[in-house]
Amino acid sequence: METLAVVLLACCVTGWFVLAGTDIGSGMLLPWLGRGDAERRLVLASFAPFFLGNEVWLVATAGVLVGCFPALEGELLSGQAPVLVALLAGWIVRDAGLWSRGRGPGPRWRAACDAAVTVGSWAVALSWGLLLAALLTGRPYEPAAGPVAVVAAPAVAALFAAHGLGFASLRLTGAPYQRARRLVGRAGRPWHPLALTAVLLGGLPLWAGTALPLAERAASAGTLALLVLALAVVTPLLVAVQAWVWYAFRGRVTGPSYL
């Protein structure tokens, strides 16, 4: 049961990095991919139908953590509280920008929302760099500091940006597409860059997770038996529903969406 709980946690966190990494990365590059209001709206439309379904993977990660490893969750989250404040603040600012962009008045309002999306996306990516640095240096219960943090945060952020770029080159059309394509380059098949960053980005949290004493700190057997069973039953359904969403909106975007 402990093993299955660890697998569920790994699934959720990898799911978030690979899927949400696309919209975090695209959001980080928003000012460069789209010049002007209409182009930026197109960039947002490239991930609009997915970002809501993407971000729930991180909520699910927190859920599995608190359900299957409750005591560890408390120590980990309270230890990393300052970094998590930054992560959550970035997340909130970014989502508020995305949701509000099309609802307010005028080009200035939309430019401000675009800025919120970009700043928020960078904050999320950099915060994850700090979290991963703390885990990888074997000190999961205190925020990373010193040279490791200075190196890791921008490196992880760059990886997110590269992932977003690969995604953009597959989803966009028109001038934003040309910009993404120039940066990605033309080596290999069009989907190769995204696949490469997906493997790197998905593997990173798994590697970092080995620093946590997950198996020893799992919830009590009675809880775990019920909870892991329930989660293991619904997870394939969740994956199927999300796969359907990706299939339904698979084409390149040529026009704006609700956002």
Add this chain to the structure above:
Amino acid sequence: MWGGGPPAHADGVHQDVLDLARLQFGLTAAGHFLFVALTLGLGTIVAVLQTRATLTRRPEDDRQVRFWGQLYVINYAVGIVTGLVMEFQFGMAWSGLTHEAGNILGASLAVETLVAFFVESTFLGLWIFGWHRLGRWAHLATIWVVVLTAYLSAYWILVSNGFLNHPVGYGSEDGTLVLTDPAAVLTNPAALLPLVHILAGALLTAGFLMAGISAYHLFRRTAEADFFRRGLRTGVYVAAPALLAAAVSGGLQFAALASFQPMKSAVFGGRAAEVARVQAELTSRFGPGDYIPSEGWTQGGGLVMLISFGLMMYLCFAGVILAAFRKVVLRFRLWHLVLMASVPLPYLAMTGGWVFREAGRQPWVVYGLLRTEDAVSDLSPGTMRLSLTVFATLFLLLAVLNGWLMARHARRGPDDPGLGRDERAAGDSPPVPATPLSRY
């Protein structure tokens, strides 16, 4: 640990962190719930409206779905982002809670995120972005999935909260709580009664908002008289039965309180002799300590709830009669003003009721098992202050943003809201040169 003895750490630094952490939880939970309440209620109404529009295929029914649906989505988005803070806050600021009671509390939170919220969010995306892409019936199905999983979400959150207020189905093993009777936890009366109460309160909130916004347009005599005549009637006729259900489920909870949490009951009633008796009884059970919650918050919360309820009762009673007359709905401008002014009442009632429920059970975070002061994380006051400042500021901005965007949309009326606009035909899409292959 729980069950007696003075608090483990009683120094000033700890007290600071405790107070700040409580303030943060109170502000963020109350803030989050304002959005959730409307989301739950308005979502239900939108799903019903869309069911009708799908059946009749009339454009005017479709307009109702898009106008009220747009308000729903604006509000929903803020509900989601405020909920993120709630999800992480337990571990960040209240690690003692997950440490001691995580085997039960953590499980219900985990099921909520995966079984309910995950599905809800995914389908909300499908509903918003799937307009004109999915078939009519598939699109209708997505909103119903969103609404039903939102109810499921509310249930699992109340299972968690019910356990905090009235722990059942647990045992103790090596100093932590373990789950012994899942069925008892899932059918906890302290979870089921509030579920009915909250769903009724949510419909009440949505009903008052619909009636208030409709009244604004009728008062201003905008061109959409027919549209908002329907909106006003829907709002009033949803609010009245919802108020009744909220009152009944609330009354039943009051009745249960005498046995679940006699101290809250005694403090609210201001019965000094009873307070002293329960204090003595709890002291003999749990050791010396102050078991009396803040009188101001407990009585204040309860009173705000009851006064708002009283006002809403008069409004609903009058509304049910007035709304039956077409001319009254269109022309009775004083009533329109009253309806606009009463939009905040359900919010006041719910916040008051929640303060009564949660402040009144102090000093416990898990009633009779874990004190609030023993559950707070070992954070530095600086970290806690930073966290409180950041989240309080963001929540305030979000509340202002939400209010402004909703008011803006409400004022503009049902002419072509962004939600459900057919963007394929939109003139503002840029011409797209150099389209690459559409397949990867």
